[in-house]
Amino acid sequence: MRIGVYICHCGGNIADVVDVKKICETVQQQDDIIFTKDLEHTCSEEGQQTIVNDIKENNLDRVVIAACSPLFHEKTFMKLLEKAGLNPYMFEMANIREQCSWCHPSKGNATRKAEDLVNMAVKKSKFDKPLQKTSMTIGKRVLVVGGGIAGIQASLDLGDSGFEVFMVEKEPSIGGKMAKLSKTFPTEDCATCIIGPKLTDVATHPNIHLYTYTEIKDIQGFLGNFTVTLRKKARHVIQEKCVSCGICAEKCPTKVPDEFNEGLSERKAIYIHSPIAVPRKYIIDEENCRQLNGQRCGICEKVCVQGAIDYLQPDEEEVLKIDTIIIATGYDTFQPELKAVYGYGKFENVITALQLERIIATGSSGPPLRPLGNRIAFIQCVGSRDEQAGHEHCSRICCMYATKLAQLVKRINPNREVYIFYTDLRAYGKGFEEYYKRAQNAGIKFIRGRTAEILEDPKTKKLFMRVEDTLSRQMIEGEFDVVVLSNGLMPAKGTDPVANLLKLVKSPDGFLQEAHPKFRPVDTLVDGVFIAGCAQGPKDIPDTVSQASAAAARAIRLMNKGQYDIEPITAFIDPDLCDGCEKCIPACPIKAIQMIDGKAFVQGALCKGCGLCCAYCPKEAIDLAYYTKNQIMGEIELALSSKKPDETRILIFADNTCAYRLADNVGTARLSYPHETRVIRLPSCSRITPSMMLYAFAKGADGLFFGECDHKASPYTGASEAIQRNIRIAHSIMEPIGVDGNRIYFAELLASLLTDYYKAITNLIKIAKKEARPLTDEIRQQLLSSSKQVLSEEKEVIR
Amino acid sequence: MIKKILINDASEAFCKKVNELSGETVSRCDQCGTCTGSCPMIIEMDITPSQMMRLVLLGDESVMETKTIWICASCYSCTARCPRGLDASKVAEALRQIKLRQAIDYMHMEDMDPEELKKFPQMVLVAAYRKLTG
Ligand SMILES: Cc1cc2nc3c(=O)[nH]c(=O)nc-3n(C[C@H](O)[C@H](O)[C@H](O)COP(=O)(O)OP(=O)(O)OC[C@H]3O[C@@H](n4cnc5c(N)ncnc54)[C@H](O)[C@@H]3O)c2cc1C
Ligand code: SF4
């Protein structure tokens, strides 16, 4: 091994506090070190050139740089190594600025700590192995699930950019909810008029393959290599032959409620989905057709002059090779029957907002689907913001659609009085407040209060409501001809099958969770899978369309180059140690581990590199590249080797996303905290196994601090739970030996919580020094032997 | 005691009438309270100007029995400041008009002692007649 070590002065930032020359001397004594040099500014042009020359002249195979935080310059130096012909992963950094000279004012203590940090990095580097970023080829084929406006926009953007789109819609036509709307707030464009041309564009686009009345049966594989199985449901009308003359539907004797009109009218068992259906072809509804349900009928077959009817047509399957996936499965509206106090389904004059959309939309071209009367009330937040109904979330758009519908019904008949009963009125979007003001101008009465109950007069069928006007604090009572329920937007049932196949995570409101709420709002945690539209949460059409275009752009970003790199920091399995117990399979939150020929195998393209699985393998067969067991044990050992008998030492395990950054931020803010701490940086603390914890105590640690990213901000799923499980296992072994459990501290942290960090450390030191039972040499000895046994014991302890 | 306000044809007709007479649209009121905060007479009132606006919207005729509509000095402070450009003093005036047009006399000249009458300044009598007779 040929290691070159550089200690940076960082102007005076480091050298004013840390005795750089002294460290050079002591570190030099470790084996395999070719030289130790101090540089004024390692990151400067000159510094970088020195390193490149040194690597070449001295034939170095590893480089260690003690300087600022790796979060600051790690990438710079890794590129430098590559330039000099060394693998970038043959490199380690010791953070002696943010986490040493900036936070420990005492020169002596800072120098001792810096020395340890450099030694730890040198030790870790000895186990470094060259890691290769593998390049995978990727094609240009995108699966878009859902043919609402989100799916339509994404498909058109992708198709126009030259990508091949496979759009799958479970209903017989694309268009989604938007196709049902009357007009759209706040501009009141006619919904059908603006979505109609887009439907045709999709159907005629040379790069879009449209699959309607089709479901996703299976999805396997990963980014650039998905295999998708479709089930194309039988339509029993041969599409190529049908000319949409409609004679079949005219003659069909079976009537069923028309879903497109929200049950307000009837359709036949052979039907066309809607007046603007794309494709515009008839289809037999298997569930209701007499012929298909064992009754003799066959009328449509007799009347169809095209011979397009085929009662025996089977479902078909098709397998697609896909590179990226966009989920645009939309929303369901809240099921109003669940809010029994409003009597939907029981009282004929209680209707839903979507029904009112249909009444208004069809109103211009024919008789109204139902009468509306003269006094109409809207009830807001039905199912939303109602923990009784199980939904805490705000549906965001109901305030505006009610404001729209109220104005439309008033405009049809200006003598109508329209009331909107709301809890908070949310008019947050562009042009929304102005639109709300227009409704006020038009005389729509907004009353702040939530209806508790609706009663019906059985004779007149009028509806009686009592609501507090929480502005005047008076009780309002009134009789209404029609009450419209502004049903909230809920997670679509249709999302589940796809989400389950892809193991997508949901947020607490039940909608799909984005990879990061601020910076990756249309990505999911599964590489190559994106979300758009209401599948991610309630939103209006403009937001849906923006998100759809964003998702298309993110997918293009991955596919455009024709290849993508896979991070080499992944878990890997030693097949000689793996006995095929399958314990790691359920442990991996993203299901990246598979069994192949009785041995576990980590799929590199899926693995996020959290290292969580390592602690679940009873045979220690799993390890994490760049953070191997040997590397971590080595770091633990050297973090503690300099400890004097009367000293206290705390090991801090910090995840790279939040806790390590937090430790940096504390330094940057020049807040000083106890120097008895040594930080070990990890992708996630879930990498630390129970036996490592015991080993740390055995080697001299007096307290262990686990700082992991708050689960809401973490790039990894399930990390906190895994850490707590590992701590429980460690507790179950160390406590009987006489080591107090509170010597291990765990917290979810955010990079901004500077004082929390300081307080937690000081408290842990207090516990380790004063409150906990002392850790004798004898106990430490016992811990060492039990740390080796843990693995076999931990098997059954806690899952 | 909590008051009950009924929403029915009569209440809606009352709201419409106030709108017509005042030339305002009370459903525009945001219930923000700027009018109340601006009113110099507020201490003397029994309901605030914004409450008055609300009761009109709800069609509650008891708003005409409040002191507020008479105490309004028509100084237009509220009008100058209302973010919705509403004129609450015009609404108060409309309510006074409706009340006055009910033609109920609370004061009868013939019952008064002519000697007493002589003591009042003319302005007082004019104001009293305007306010207390229909
Ligand atoms: C009463 C009402 C009025 C509204 N008015 C307005 C308005 O005026 N202005 C405005 O901007 N917004 C309005 N909206 C909101 C608007 O409807 C949504 O923003 C928009 O429809 C969202 O589009 P989407 O594509 O995300 O979802 P959707 O329209 O729900 O489309 C999702 C599609 O995916 C399909 N799908 C689901 N699961 C699967 C599966 N597993 N496989 C295949 N296909 C699947 C569904 O069948 C559906 O076609 C209104 C909403 C309501 C309820
Ligand atoms: S648990 Fe983490 S490290 Fe292990 S295979 Fe899964 S993603 Fe990779």
Ligand code: SF4
């Ligand atoms: S200031 Fe105008 S909008 Fe505000 S409460 Fe008074 S009348 Fe209503």
